[in-house]
Amino acid sequence: MKIWVKFVAKDLTEGLTNGDYEVAEGATVLDVIRTCENVCGVTLPPDRYKDFQYILNDKAAQGYTPVPDGARLYVLHAVLGG
Amino acid sequence: MDTSRYARQSVFGKIGIEGQATLASSRVAIVGVGALGTVGAELLARSGVGFLRLIDRDYVELTNLQRQTLFDEADARENSPKAIAAAEKLRKINSEIVIEPVVADFNSSNAERLIRDVDIVLDGSDNAAARYLINDACRKLGKPWVYGGAIGSVGAVMPFLPDGACFRCLFPNVRNSGESCATVGVLNSLTAIVASMQVTDALKILLKSDSLDSCYRTFDLWNNEFDAVEVLQDDDCACCAHGEYEYLNAPFSNNSVSLCGRDAYQVAGNGAVDLDALAEKLCAVGAVRHGEYTLVFESGDAGFTLFPDGRAIVKNAKTAAAALSVYNEYIGI
Numbered sequence: 001m002k003i004w005v006k007f008v009a010k011d012l013t014e015g016l017t018n019g020d021y022e023v024a025e026g027a028t029v030l031d032v033i034r035t036c037e038n039v040c041g042v043t044l045p046p047d048r049y050k051d052f053q054y055i056l057n058d059k060a061a062q063g064y065t066p067v068p069d070g071a072r073l074y075v076l077h078a079v080l081g082g
Numbered sequence: 083m084d085t086s087r088y089a090r091q092s093v094f095g096k097i098g099i100e101g102q103a104t105l106a107s108s109r110v111a112i113v114g115v116g117a118l119g120t121v122g123a124e125l126l127a128r129s130g131v132g133f134l135r136l137i138d139r140d141y142v143e144l145t146n147l148q149r150q151t152l153f154d155e156a157d158a159r160e161n162s163p164k165a166i167a168a169a170e171k172l173r174k175i176n177s178e179i180v181i182e183p184v185v186a187d188f189n190s191s192n193a194e195r196l197i198r199d200v201d202i203v204l205d206g207s208d209n210a211a212a213r214y215l216i217n218d219a220c221r222k223l224g225k226p227w228v229y230g231g232a233i234g235s236v237g238a239v240m241p242f243l244p245d246g247a248c249f250r251c252l253f254p255n256v257r258n259s260g261e262s263c264a265t266v267g268v269l270n271s272l273t274a275i276v277a278s279m280q281v282t283d284a285l286k287i288l289l290k291s292d293s294l295d296s297c298y299r300t301f302d303l304w305n306n307e308f309d310a311v312e313v314l315q316d317d318d319c320a321c322c323a324h325g326e327y328e329y330l331n332a333p334f335s336n337n338s339v340s341l342c343g344r345d346a347y348q349v350a351g352n353g354a355v356d357l358d359a360l361a362e363k364l365c366a367v368g369a370v371r372h373g374e375y376t377l378v379f380e381s382g383d384a385g386f387t388l389f390p391d392g393r394a395i396v397k398n399a400k401t402a403a404a405a406l407s408v409y410n411e412y413i414g415i
Contacts, residue, residue, distance in 0.1 A: 006309070008300055008309045008311065010302060010305060010307055011234070011236060011302065011305075053252070053253055053256065055252075055298075055311050055313060058311075058312045058313060058314040059251070059313070059314050059316055060251055060252060060253070060254055060313070060316055062254075074309075074311045076298070076300060076309075076311065078210065078231070078238075078253050078256040079231030079232060079233055079236055079237060079238040079300065080208065080209055080210055080213070080231055080233070080256070080258055080262075081208055081231060081232050081233030081234075081261075081262055081263040081268055082114060082116060082117060082118045082119075082205070082206055082207055082208040082230060082231055082232055082263075082273075
């Protein structure tokens with residue numbers, strides 16, 4: 001199935017490109033990110049994932065959240081300075 | 083009120099004379115008067131918002147002057163409380179509005195009291211816990227608030243209305259990453275833009291504009307990236323769906339210690355302290371500067387700024403325990 005992914009947290013996801021990715025049925029949010037890494041030839045540091053927030057079809061999601069076909073996934077991070 | 087002051091604003095069709103009158107009768111609380119809060123407060127004061135409550139626990143330091151636009155070198159020299167210094171500047175900018183400085187930590191013991199009588203809250207804080215607390219209090223009291231964040235060249239803004247998505251819908255469980263403006267820096271152009279966007283959203287809310295949306299707007303100024311992500315209410319949100327106000331209901335302790343910048347901890351203390359008497363006592367063991375609102379003490383590596391309410395910001399403390407130890411040794415709990 002096809003998932004549209006946008007990396008809003010560009011500073012944390014360098015090398016990963018926005019766009020459609022093909023993932024297996026039943027994939028989770030984390031599966032999608034790992035697919036993006038494989039397709040783009042990028043390996044994120046393992047502790048990077050804890051900084052991510054996910055918005056899946058306009059709602060917050062967790063890494064284990066299943067992703068429906070045709071979903072829109074935003075990968076962002078909280079900006080806490082002020 | 084001299085209406086000519088606001089002529090360039092009231093002639094703007096989305097505000098108008100009526101909108102200007104609404105702003106004059108509006109009340110705003112600003113939580114945190116730092117990089118975002120100073121710019122936000124100044125814009126709101128110049129806009130003619132009739133009442134501003136400025137809440138901040140900290141004092142002015144030289145490193146603040148690069149971006150905290152209401153402060154100057156004299157404020158830094160005197161370690162003036164930010165809320166007081168900001169209020170003094172704002173009164174010179176607009177003497178027709180009411181400005182109420184509150185030199186205090188915004189915490190679960192005072193959050194509801196400090197926002198109960200305002201129309202909207204502007205976020206000028208710099209950590210996750212403060213934002214969750216603002217979110218809890220605003221949600222419970224049915225107040226809108228506008229989140230803003232800035233670090234490096236990356237900024238973010240989102241308005242939260244009482245009946246829409248809340249901060250927890252967007253970030254269910256975010257924690258501070260350890261990165262802060264003290265460790266990775268921040269552009270003053272960024273903080274000015276973030277605060278300006280927050281104020282624009284606040285004006286839209288106060289004027290009940292239909293131009294407000296529920297987007298999380300984020301941008302990287304240095305890399306020319308701008309994004310807007312629509313965020314809807316989460317049906318399973320702990321705060322707005324289930325009414326669990328975790329941060330607002332957290333017990334507050336006078337012995338509580340919280341990280342407050344780089345190698346600095348705030349110790350809540352045990353109530354009012356006689357600064358004159360303590361200054362006399364501490365003179366024997368270190369350098370003391372004593373102003374109207376603060377007592378600054380330094381002895382070797384130990385140092386703190388003490389406020390009349392007993393709260394102290396302990397500098398050069400590597401751990402909370404070390405900060406508490408300094409407090410115990412020189413002030414006493």
